[in-house]
Amino acid sequence: MIKATAVDKRIPQTLDLAADLVVVGGGLSGVCCAITAARAGTNVILVQDRPVLGGNASSEVRLWVLGATSHMGNNNRWAREGGVINELLIENMYRNPEGNALIFDTVTLEKVVSEPNITLLLNTAVYDLEKDAEDADKITKVIAFCSQNSTRYELSAPLFCDASGDGILGFLAGAAFRMGAESSEEFGEKFAPTAEYGELLGHSMYFYSKDVGKPVSYVPPSFALDVTNKVPRFRSFNTQDFGCRLWWLEYGGRLDTVHDTETIKWELWKVIYGVWDYIKNSGEFPEAETLTLEWVGTIPGKRESRRFEGDYMLIQQDIVEQRAHYDDVAFGGWSIDLHPADGVFSEKPGCNQWHSKGIYGIPYRSYYSRNVKNLFLAGRIISASHVAFGSSRVMATSAHGGQAVGMAAKICAENNWLPADLARKENILILQNELLKNGQHIPGRTLKDQEDLVQIATVSVSSTLKLTELPEEGEPVPMEFATAQMIPVGKGKVPKITIHPYAAEALEVGVELRMCSRKDSHSPDVLLEKKTIALQKGRNCIQLDFDTQFSEPAYAFLTIQKHDKISFRLSQKRITGLLTVYNATNPAVSNYGKQEPTEDIGVDNFEFWVPLRRPKGKNLAFKLEGGIDCYDAENVRNGLQRPTNQPNAWVADFNDTDPMLTLSWPEVQELKRVELFFDTDYDHPAENVLIQQPENVMPFCVRDYQVLDERDEILFERKENYQTRNVIDFETPIKTSSLKIKLTHPSADSPAAMFEVRCY
Template identity: 65%
Template sequence: MIKENATGSRESRVCSFAAELVVVGGGLSGTCCAITAARAGITVILVQDRPVLGGNASSEVRLWVLGATSHMGNNNRWAREGGVLDELLLENLYRNPEGNALIFDTILLEKVIEEPNITLLLNTAVYETRKEGDSIRSVKGFCSQNQTHYELTAPLFCDASGDGIMAFQSGAAFRMGAESKEEFGEKFAPTEEYGELLGHSIYFYSKDIGKPVRFIPPSYALKDITKIPRYRQFNSKDFGPWLWWLEYGGRLDTIHESEQIKWELWKVVYGVWDHIKNSGQFPEAENLTLEWVGHIPGKRESRRFEGDHILIQQDIIEQRDHYDAVAFGGWSIDLHPADGVFSEKPGCNQWHSKGVYQIPYRCMYSRNIDNLFLAGRIISSSHVAFGSSRVMATCAHVGQAVGMAAALCTKERMHPRALSAPERIGSLQQSLLRMGQHIPKLALSDGLELISSASIKASSHLVLQALPPDGPLLPLVQSAAQLLPLKKGKVPAFTVWVKAAKDTVLTIQCRTSSKPDNHTPDVLLAEHMVNVNKGTHELNLNFDTSMPEAAYAFVCFLKNEDVLLQYSNHRVTGLVSVFNKINAAVSNYGKQDPKDDIGVEGFEFWTPQRRPNGLNIAMNILGGIDLFGVDNLTNGVQRPTRQPNAWVADLADTNPSVVMDWNEKKKIRSIELFFDTDFDHPLESVLLTHPETVIPFCVRNYRILDANGNLIREIRDNHQTVNKIEVEEARGLSGLIIELEHPEENIPAALFQLIVK
């Protein structure tokens, strides 16, 4: 029994912890930062003011994780981010293809608590920051659940808290609101009338309970739905992230007036639900109940802290190169009217670039606080560039870069800025590439020494002669194209199959991208107008043109409703079909066509279909495409870019294998394999369901053997991109054999990279 006498006052308990890195904020950026740093060998304290991790992706807010794949609605091919985030999203796909936000919470929590280097403090809000000179010395947090103050000390800190509580208190330079057009020459900079800040949103989810259910709104619900100019868009089906435009607060102080904004949003949400349930306009909503309403608003924008580089519109649109690129983005520049749900204007104004863009490391640390990293939406960017970099997969990718940077700074006893030096930044880039973080235009070279010194032979490799015509005939209601990787030089001749309902002229083009790493077909190389008579035909196409450099070609079949095009059931790593179609969710109306001079480019969107659709267009390729050789395993690129970058086995090979031979014994401690988990496919974490739990291209079963055929390890049911196999007691081996099973009947086994250490 505890019994204390009356006293004047008491102090709450204080616990002091020290680590090599303190991360404030457990959104996706903070979580991915902490995991990356911990795996790279440093001790981390992750402080999160809420009961679960994930920030806006958690079950408390329920946004779906988006990034450069942009719902598959723009021209960024194979653009899923990679690294820890990818591991989380693939795990979520495996366990939770239905997109239940609660399951995603458990995955984030599991991955964090499995890291022995991480001390996780949940329900702990950081409220005070102490400094010594220009460095942060410690922060204080309070957990109301256990009435404990925490004093957290570290040589390095990362602010991933969204509003930047620690960065703000430390005196780091920041901005809030929009820059003028003149400041950085950003032609898309908004006017004051449009607004300078994005507002908050609160989501609701509804559920059919199979019997009528009534709704009596709280007294504070919005009574007059016509106050929302776009109220006619409401229906009984849309909920959750589809109603992202229930937005408010862009004209207020999105930090200090956050509670006021939240009340207004609750008013809106319950008013909208009252309209759906009780206006009489939606009889189909009779059995629907409110399953969940957010208690915490999702915050879009507040402070952005200044680093040594401020990311701007031109970095995104021109896809500028940066010597210190460590992450990338690819969401559109997506600004919203500050009046949000009460605005007459469209809910968003989105403009895409022709491909993904690099994010420099210099955006990820404070320019005036020596030991402060920045991650998430607060990184150093203009308001316009933030419109793109703010999505969660991009935030997480930045977080990973920061986590790795913190580990390197710890090992070298450096401050964040020192690592940005041109002679040092390579170590960060290489360490990131090593863990599967894609950085556009960069290739891994570190760690490939051992594998590059081996003689590597494969049991077979694909020479793509044909995508057999064993799939459906589908109408050419939208222009369709097959992406094919080609070498510089002559474009091969093709045979395709069509069926015409009547005599017609079919336009077939060969296009490529003006930038070889992009997949926007903005360069017309050749065009044929082919007379097709009624009936089924084999068309032989010889474009008589050349690829200016190694890149993807687009064999385009322009829309013709009288024509059916023959597809193939065969899928191959690095091949995809695309369609000149609309995806209104990301402001893709087939073509981006800026009417005003807003500093963005006009181009067509050619985008893939989600599986189970999205078959390749059947064709024979004269001479075949010979780009899937075993040499790809050591080229340092782990996904298709301007070329497929994968070793792909021949589907007829019954035991696809790679054999490495060193002529002498090498001490081998680990083998890392990078499989194809289709970086083209977005893995939204909630609401949008997925047709599969394992990406079809991913090799599930494989065996690793020594040169004499003795089994070292057998893996079954893999669903992850990166597999690291530790070799017990670091064995001396003169060779290795990797035997893979084709993942599916119509998909050959593929591997992007092998690292042997």
């Protein structure tokens, strides 16, 4: 038994913990920061004030994770973020293709607790800190309290990261921050909002419904709003939308989005229960008779509050012009997505999205405080203007930046550097290379790894696919949209292209050869040649011969004008780095086929050419005279792990029954580690919740492989792989003069492909 004598006052149990890095905030940016740092050997304390990890992606909020892929609704091809966030999304897709938010909680939690270098503190809120007695610009300790175990924590470290969303650590530390929108004059941003539109994005709450198979009545609570009187867009509500498809259930942009959050939550509850009253009791939705309200969020998903100032502030022009920075360590690609401050009560559309022509780099200098010397920033609070924040705030982009911070913290800890020291031009390449090794794509950067033994090996393969044909299969499919086949071409002239349109009658149709004006981007905005071809009724065999000479490898777009009397047979073959795109619309991301600003707001005018989601997303059948050699084995050491201006992969021939890549050295090498990067289709968004995925393993991904030595002895074997990055650590170093990697084709329709192999 415990018997305590009466005292005047007690304090909670206090625990002192120390680490190399304390990360405050367990959303995806904090999670990816902590995992990245921990895997690199850094001791991390991860502090989360909620009972689950994931932040807005958790089962408490249930927002889907998105970033540069933008629901496949923009021209950012192969743009899903790499590294840990990619690993999480691919793992979730494998286990949870139905998009259950609770399962994603377990995926995220498992990844964190599996790391021995992470100490996880859930339900623990930071409320105070201490600074260095001799340097008031450095944090030495943060103080937090866990409501569940009534424990006070004092957490010490040389480095701290604020990934808390509202920036509680930066706020307590006195870090310079902003809240609200800059004027257009400050940074020359033409899209800076007016006072009428408002300066802050609000919070959102979601609900789920369930069909129970019998009539269900609903009596609303007394606080439910009459949405027919209060919500201008009340007619947009329907029984089919639930979860984060109701992203526009938003409020709070005219309030203090930090300290008024409880007020905002109550207003959103009033709206949600009023919405359900309207759906159940208005008589407008007879199909809702058997529906019940299954789940309503209890905390709002936050969009915007504080933004902290770093040594660089990302602005609109960085995004639109895709400006390169010497210290780029992450990328974004979501539209500049600003919302009216009045949210669901506004007469204006729920969002105002403007896309760039491709992904843009985010500099390292945006990821640390300019005045608190040992404070990193991650997530939506990074150094960005309000307009740029409209793009950089989304979760996959935030997580990608969190990974950069995690690796930066490891390098700073090793070298006894402060965050700003790493930003020096002579140091930043260290961080960029370490990120690239881990699969973190950085626009315009290629990995240069002097320790990689593959760079000094002779590379040979059992076969290489020559792109000559995608055969016709199935019935002809009508042209619903203008169609473009992306073809990876090298220097010189495009091979003659043969297509087989099916015409309902004799007619003419326009075809064009296009390319993108920006390297490594994929908006076909440059017209190279145009032809008009005559078609006869029935199947036609058309050979197209273009005169254009390409000065460097790029993607050419063979575009075919939309015509409702033309059909094409598609091909079942799916090959790495090969896509058919369409001048299609995707209203979910303000893509209506073409971006046409009606006034000068500093964004580009261009067409959207996007692929279709699988199972529809197939390639146009075509033939190339002489073929194209773009899948050479040298691609596995070119420093790129995804398609850019070329596929950047070695792909085996379809007819190769035993695909194999061999690395040979003139002398025996001692190998401790082998890393392989496979194709998990970076063009697919892999949303974590709500959207049901078409498969749980990407069709391009090599499932089975073996690694053998010079005596053909199996050193390692994996079955049923589904992840991008495969790391093989040998318990005892292997001594060999050659290494063989045997692959199995993923299917009869997708040949084995590999982006990269590295040996250490």
